[in-house]
Amino acid sequence: MIDSLLDEYGVIGGDHDQHFLVDDNFLNQIVDSAELTENDTVLEIGAGIGNLTEKIAETVHKLYAVELDPNLCDILIERFADYDNVEIIEGDILDIELPEFNKVVANLPYSISSHITFKLLKHEFELGILMYQYEFARRMVSPKNSKDYSRLTVTTNFFADASIIMKVPRSAFKPAPEVKSAVVKLIPRPASFDVVDEDFFLTFVTAVFGQRRKKLRNAILNTNSKLGIANVKEVVNKLPDEYMNKRAENLEPSELAYIANQLFNFKTA
Numbered sequence: 001m002i003d004s005l006l007d008e009y010g011v012i013g014g015d016h017d018q019h020f021l022v023d024d025n026f027l028n029q030i031v032d033s034a035e036l037t038e039n040d041t042v043l044e045i046g047a048g049i050g051n052l053t054e055k056i057a058e059t060v061h062k063l064y065a066v067e068l069d070p071n072l073c074d075i076l077i078e079r080f081a082d083y084d085n086v087e088i089i090e091g092d093i094l095d096i097e098l099p100e101f102n103k104v105v106a107n108l109p110y111s112i113s114s115h116i117t118f119k120l121l122k123h124e125f126e127l128g129i130l131m132y133q134y135e136f137a138r139r140m141v142s143p144k145n146s147k148d149y150s151r152l153t154v155t156t157n158f159f160a161d162a163s164i165i166m167k168v169p170r171s172a173f174k175p176a177p178e179v180k181s182a183v184v185k186l187i188p189r190p191a192s193f194d195v196v197d198e199d200f201f202l203t204f205v206t207a208v209f210g211q212r213r214k215k216l217r218n219a220i221l222n223t224n225s226k227l228g229i230a231n232v233k234e235v236v237n238k239l240p241d242e243y244m245n246k247r248a249e250n251l252e253p254s255e256l257a258y259i260a261n262q263l264f265n266f267k268t269a
C-alpha cells in the first residue's frame with residue numbers, strides 16, 4: 001500500500017534521510033506503542049508521504065506533521081486535505097518553534113537524531129515513540145562502563161526514562177537504509193538526583209565526555225575554558241579522589257551531577 005503510494009507520487013527518497021517505513025506491521029506497532037487517545041496532541045517529525053501520519057490521525061485530537069521537503073509537503077497537503085485534525089508544517093524541525101504537544105511519534109531523519117533529541121528533551125511532553133539508527137538508540141540506553149555510555153546517555157537519563165522497544169530491520173524501509181534501526185520509548189520525568197544548575201550540568205557532561213579517555217581530574221582541567229572555574233587546580237584537589245581518578249564513562253549520572261554541583265558551587269561562591 002505504502003509502496004504503491006511511493007510509486008504513484010514518483011517518490012524515490014534517499015535525500016534528507018528519506019527512508020520510508022513501508023512495513024505495515026512495524027507502522028502499526030509504533031502507533032500502538034504510543035497508546036493514542038482522542039485527547040492527544042501529537043508531533044510527528046519528518047512525515048514523509050504520511051504513512052505514519054495517516055495512522056496517528058485516525059485517533060488523535062490534533063497532529064502536527066513537520067516535513068522539510070517541499071515536494072513531500074505538497075503530497076501531505078493533498079493527502080490530508082480532508083483531515084481537520086492534521087496540520088502540515090513545512091520546515092526544518094531544528095529551526096521551527098515547536099508547537100505544544102503531549103506525544104511525539106516519529107521515524108526520525110537519522111543524521112540529525114542528536115540535535116532533535118536534545119531539542120525534544122528540553123520541551124515538555126509525556127511520551128515519545130521514536131525510530132533511530134540502532135547504534136544511536138543503544139547509546140541512549142547503555143549502562144556506565146560500556147563503550148556506548150556517553151553524553152547522550154547521561155543527558156537522556158537526566159530528562160527521561162528511555163528504553164528500546166523494538167528493533168527494525170533494513171528490509172522494513174524503502175529505500176533500505178544502510179543501518180539497522182530501533183524504536184525508543186521516551187518518558188520524560190524529573191531526574192532522581194539534584195542538579196543545582198541545569199545548563200552547567202549539561203555543559204559539564206559535554207565537556208568531560210569530550211575527554212572520555214581521561215580521568216575526570218584531567219578532563220576538568222582540559223576543558224575549563226568551557227566550565228569557567230577560577231583556581232581550577234585547587235578546586236579539583238578538593239573534590240573526592242574516588243571520582244577524580246575515574247573516567248566520565250565509569251560514573252553514574254548521579255555521580256556526575258554531584259561533581260557538577262560541587263564545581264558550580266565553587267564557581268559561584
Ligand SMILES: C[S@@+](CC[C@H](N)C(=O)[O-])C[C@H]1O[C@@H](n2cnc3c(N)ncnc32)[C@H](O)[C@@H]1O
Pocket residue numbers: 015016017018019020021022045046047048049050051052066067068069072091092093094107108109110112
Ligand atoms: C526516515 S524518513 C521518515 C518518513 C516517514 N515518516 C516514514 O516513516 O516513512 C525522515 C523524513 O524526515 C524528513 N526530514 C529530514 N530532515 C528534516 C528536518 N530537518 N526537519 C523536518 N523533516 C526532515 C525527510 O524529508 C523524510 O521525509
